[in-house]
Amino acid sequence: MENIDRPIIVPWDFTPVAENAFIHAVRFSKSKNSEILLLHIVSDSKEIEEKEKSLAEACEKLAKDHGKKPGFVVQTGSIFHAIGEVATERKADMIIMGTHGLKGSQRFFGSKALKVVVSSKIPFLVIQEKPRREKMESILLPIDFKSGNKEKANWIYYMARNFDVKFTIIKGKAKDKGFKRKLRSNMNYIETYLKTHNVDYELVTATGKGKFKEEIVNYAKENDFDMIMIMATRDIKITDYLFGAPEQYVMANEYNIPVMCVNPRPAKIGSGFRASGG
Numbered sequence: 001m002e003n004i005d006r007p008i009i010v011p012w013d014f015t016p017v018a019e020n021a022f023i024h025a026v027r028f029s030k031s032k033n034s035e036i037l038l039l040h041i042v043s044d045s046k047e048i049e050e051k052e053k054s055l056a057e058a059c060e061k062l063a064k065d066h067g068k069k070p071g072f073v074v075q076t077g078s079i080f081h082a083i084g085e086v087a088t089e090r091k092a093d094m095i096i097m098g099t100h101g102l103k104g105s106q107r108f109f110g111s112k113a114l115k116v117v118v119s120s121k122i123p124f125l126v127i128q129e130k131p132r133r134e135k136m137e138s139i140l141l142p143i144d145f146k147s148g149n150k151e152k153a154n155w156i157y158y159m160a161r162n163f164d165v166k167f168t169i170i171k172g173k174a175k176d177k178g179f180k181r182k183l184r185s186n187m188n189y190i191e192t193y194l195k196t197h198n199v200d201y202e203l204v205t206a207t208g209k210g211k212f213k214e215e216i217v218n219y220a221k222e223n224d225f226d227m228i229m230i231m232a233t234r235d236i237k238i239t240d241y242l243f244g245a246p247e248q249y250v251m252a253n254e255y256n257i258p259v260m261c262v263n264p265r266p267a268k269i270g271s272g273f274r275a276s277g278g
Helices: 016-032 045-066 079-089 104-117 147-163 177-196 212-222 238-242 245-250
Strands: 008-011 036-041 071-077 095-096 125-126 138-143 166-171 201-205 226-233 259-262
Touching: 008 016, 008 079, 016 036, 016 045, 016 095, 016 125, 016 147, 016 245, 036 045, 036 079, 045 201, 071 245, 079 095, 079 104, 079 245, 104 125, 104 245, 138 177, 138 212, 138 238, 147 166, 147 177, 147 226, 147 259, 166 177, 212 226, 212 245, 226 245, 245 259
Parallel strands: 008 036, 008 095, 036 071, 095 125, 138 166, 138 226, 166 201, 226 259
Antiparallel strands: 125 259
16 A cells, blocks of 8 residues: 555546546646545455555556656455545545546446545545546535535635636525525525635525426536535435435536535534545
8 A cells, every 4th residue: 555645545446537537637736736546445455565566557657648647556345335435544635536427337337426525525626537637626605504514605615726827606596495594504604604714705596496406507617617616415325326316416417517415424524624535
């Protein structure tokens, strides 16, 4: 196991989608001078030696092709737990994972990706394709009535401080009086936080004519956003995996827009929270 602390972790399965994730990791690593760690999961320890040889070869090729040599580690266990465990142990800044979306026979993988994401306190960037630009320029931030939205403010500041991007908040619509009150509370909190921390942003409101998750994705596509940042549902249930939580739809969006997914912490976090998970 290579001694790399606070890395960007890329789950690695030797596929083109995993290499796309690595290319995103290279872009992020330039802003923070971070190391990249490829993580391959095996179910049997007998596979470790063979996979380590393959990973060593992959690292050399990635260095040649993309100008950044990653470290690597092979871990036994389930992908639903091992990725989060290694990320926590290494105090990873971020996990960048490729997914095959919700198309055809790959649909079940969309639910698997969600299950992997919610297993970790470290934020996931879920991607499908290579970055469209050399430098990330814009992030779309959906805000609705859910309680976890307030925690997103810390990650907005983290991205602003480290990557100098433009933020647009898209505010959902609510008909229920209780939901309207919660939405207003979330917006007041987010806007106060951003103004206090001198983060520039603009605000737009969803039309409410369709499902909010669909409006998010369509607005991101129409306005050429580099990323969507969402919160995962706290205590997600098995029915969400089976029938499709909103996060699952956004993560595996048909336009292949990268999605940063942050998991709500069980306790309230203050403004002193260190966004890299420590």
